[in-house]
Amino acid sequence: MFAQLATQLGSLFRNKIRNRLLFYTFIFICMPSKTIAVSEEAYESLDKMKNEGESFTDVVKRLVKRRKLADCAGLWSEISMEEMAEFHKSIGKLTRG
Numbered sequence: 682m683f684a685q686l687a688t689q690l691g692s693l694f695r696n697k698i699r700n701r702l703l704f705y706t707f708i709f710i711c712m713p714s715k716t717i718a719v720s721e722e723a724y725e726s727l728d729k730m731k732n733e734g735e736s737f738t739d740v741v742k743r744l745v746k747r748r749k750l751a752d753c754a755g756l757w758s759e760i761s762m763e764e765m766a767e768f769h770k771s772i773g774k775l776t777r778g
Contacts (some may be wrong), residue, residue: 719727731740757765 727737727740730744731737735743760768
């Protein structure tokens with residue numbers, strides 16, 4: 682596949698530039714990778730979590746990255762006391778079954 686692409690691009694360059702010697706180099710970097718199967722639901726969830734310009738690999742690496750407890754400091758600082766009380770009540774309902 683890469684050889685065919687290089688041949689086609691080479692022909693294009695030769696047709697565009699005549700009577701000149703043209704050197705071109707194609708560098709293909711192939712990173713080792715693994716294929717995994719995920720459900721449609723999991724795929725859609727990952728797709729929603731992707732930031733602009735981010736690959737699925739980036740999303741997975743970001744999600745599995747271990748964080749320090751200190752990284753969580755202040756995450757709840759903008760939640761009102763009413764929201765916190767409602768959250769606490771919801772958790773209580775879940776734990777009681």
